[in-house]
Amino acid sequence: MQQTLLKHKNHLMWINGSFILISFFNHFLLHNQLLFATFLIIASVLGVLPIAIQAYQALKLRIISIDLLVTIAVIGAFIIKNYEEAAIVTFLFLFGSFLEQRTLNKTRTAIKELVQMAPETAWKQNNNHVFEEVGIDSVEKNDVLLVKTGGKIPVDGEIIFGQGTVNEASITGESTPVHKTLHSDVFAGTLLDNGTIQIQAKQVGEDTVFGKIIELVEEAQESKSAAERFIDQFSKYYTPAVLLLAGIVWFVSQNIELTITVLVLGCPGALVIGVPVSNVAGIGKGAKNGILLKGSETIHHFSKISTMVFDKTGTLTLGMPKVIEQEYFHSSGRQELSYLASIEQESDHPLATAILEMIGETTIYPVSETHVTTGGIIAKVDGHHLVVGNLHLMEKEQILLTPTQQSTVKMMELRGNSLVLVAVDHVLKIILGIRDQIRPEVKTNLDKLQQAGVKNLVMLSGDNQGTVDFIAKELGLTQAYGNMLPEDKSNFIKQLQKEGQTVAFVGDGINDSPSLAVANIGIAMGSGTDVAIETSDIVLIYSDFAHLSYALTLAKATVRNMKQNITIAVGVVLFLLFSLFLSTWMNMSIGMFVHEASILVVILNGLRLLHSNKKIAKT
CATH class of the missing domain: 3.40.1110.10 (Calcium-transporting ATPase, cytoplasmic domain N)
Structure with a gap:
């Protein structure tokens, strides 16, 4: 039953909101107080059920969450027959959770698509020196394999007969095919454009470069999925503090109405909605300008970026020689x-x-x-x-x-x-x-990134070092490294992170997906591969490099807005509680009015981001 209610939590939220609207319709237009109260009670009960279940599950893990505070506040509001507050608080809380869930859920299709691109069969030489098609799992080290024009190379190996041109874009990201001859190394997942070759297998299965790409993406995405929301962290201190305060009030005054008033006024309605509305407004503003920001945690991390690492082909360059x-x-x-x-x-x-x-x-x-x-x-x-x-x-x-x-x-x-x-x-x-041609707007926008606070601009490429050095000098990059495989790139990023740097990686190819996943923030060009787009945290939908500096500016503005909303929400709660104890004019009605007004204020403050007139500067 608990799992069913939680599964349909979003449906309950919309039903809750509908009943609130119906109740106010009865109150203001039909002047029917019985229906007004009835629909508010139904809305409150439907809304509080999933919240109470989450509070109970958290308590079993010895976690005092905001869900518990909201549940107690709703029960208290019921005791003093303040059904309006109970219904509105539950709706706002569920709606905030809905917004967070909608923006923070990471797509998990990247690994599936990578696996689909991996070769499934190979032409293996048998004991009679005849080549037969076998499943990729049947291939072992030192086996001799045949690859014909248009075929995928099934393993990492060495050419022992023949020659041909190999498209290695899936591994190096470079658009220019590479001519391979006797004793040349070839990699699983790459495509033989022309020629016929025989190769001796060196690495098979998960040990191939392509297999490691899949493994790196999976590991990096798992490491990110455990991140906790800011509100949950805050609730570890806020919720117990309000509960303790209410307990002290009850112990000292024995006044149940005053105690419930403390809980109701301390319920963080503005805090619950303030953070999601800032993030969703930032995400909406980005979407209007061709920038897909995948969730509030992405915005939070991106605003703190100190180092930005770039792939070369298709990112800093056009990918067209x-x-x-x-x-x-x-x-x-x-x-x-x-x-x-x-x-x-x-x-x-x-x-x-x-x-x-x-x-x-x-x-x-x-x-x-x-x-x-x-x-x-x-x-x-x-x-x-x-x-x-x-x-x-x-x-x-x-x-x-x-x-x-x-x-x-x-x-x-x-x-x-x-x-x-x-x-x-x-x-x-x-x-x-x-x-290859450097994107015409890149130099100007790299300067803007540095002005926005990015200290280090680094390029990693599978291309030769001479070409990489030339482009790095043209663009004024901090560092540049060539001849790098996907594993080298992701290891380089991990090393930067060990040194305490917050790293963003910008790329567009399948080969970039491990780096996009392992970086604190992965940024993909919209013209890139589906795998790169799915793995990334930010997508520049129109592949316009000018959008990158704007995205960083927007992320910083969103985080500032979020902090403003937190300050407003917590400040209002503290004001209400202090006024309750230190003045004679504060009561439930005034407190509720200020409380609801603060919710409106944080929503309007968040929407400032969405309606900002600031545009992306074109170069």
Whole structure:
């Protein structure tokens, strides 16, 4: 019976509120005092039942909660036949609990979605050296597995035969696929875009990088779920104090009405509603501006952030590589660009897409003898021998670079570019510098974050350190680290927390989910993966970086508003109790009027956040 009532607590709240409205309808319009009192009594009984059950369950655990104080106050109001106060107090208390529950419940679908993304089967080599499809649980260390184009790599392992391009976005977060050859390491959950490979399993199941992502998310979410609400903490001191005061009053005066008046006036109606209304108003204001704040605890922690850690791709950058620099040698480059476009149009690699976008419309020539190799492509185009790829491929093909060209390569690399070199008939003709684009509004808004009190701005990325250092210098970041796997990122955040820092992490990929979960506050871009969004505490719905500094400002304003409401609520209660004992004019009626007025004041104060005219500054 107790569980059934608690399960339907929200339904009882709405019924309670409806009966209160019906009672006032009878009082003011029909002038029927009997129905007025009857509906208030029914509303009070329905409202107090779940509160009394919660008080009883808390007492069994030796916890004196606000639920107990509300229950005693309602019973007292019944004794002196003040049904109006009893009904309103129960509704406000249940409504405050409803608001808290609605905003604080964390979604638990992140782990489920991660598990669904993990490979379920693998092509395993049997004793007859034939590959057969088996369940992933049948794969053990040192087994030889086959992965074909479009297949998911089922374990962490090493390539022992073949080569191909692997999309590692689920692990590193980087949009650019990585070419893998003999002895290259590959990770479970990544996708083989093209090629056929055989791998020897090194780590399987929960020991893979992908398995650790799932484990880290689960552990971090469990550690957060135990947090207690502020009001419960406050009640440990407030509730016993009011009960003790009422007991002393009864012992000294033997006046039951005075004692009940103490309980009624001490009942923290404004306190119960004040904190949720501030938080819900802050959440509502954020939602209007494209910011999803997942609960009051999120707001509380976010307002205290000292360090903000960022993923690079899709967060500080747009995740869309573009050709930024071009250098041509021995010619204008027009003919060579046509040759290059002829080769790149056959590829769906992000770098190829960036190159074709830069070249635009051009003449396309027939391509033959195409050979995909480590670091690039070798092909015949219109009778010419073309080598397209990185510096290592040029050295392998014995294409010599002049001192000027070598200097150009070094300078482009220092500026954070991924290089594509184009040689025609063994002569280097073009060097292209390609890099992801920094979001245009990022620098300005990072400055705003520092102005708002964030002391350290840190970038963690799976990209190479040279690119990371370049972006960090451009943006004025405090620290920047490259070549980091998801486990490295989450461990780095844990270390910051051990040093006493309150950490927010901003990311958008599946690989970011452990860091989003383990950070004090996880912030996801709305354009990111569902897993990142579900795991996070804050979502920037429109992926507008300008919203981040506004979200922090809003969180701080909400916490200030909450503290104001607490001060008003506690101050009014103290004023009423002191006036009750130290004056002759304070009585139940005046006290109730002030009491209800204080509830209205904290609600209006909270709604100031919702109706604030402050807008997000656009850059």
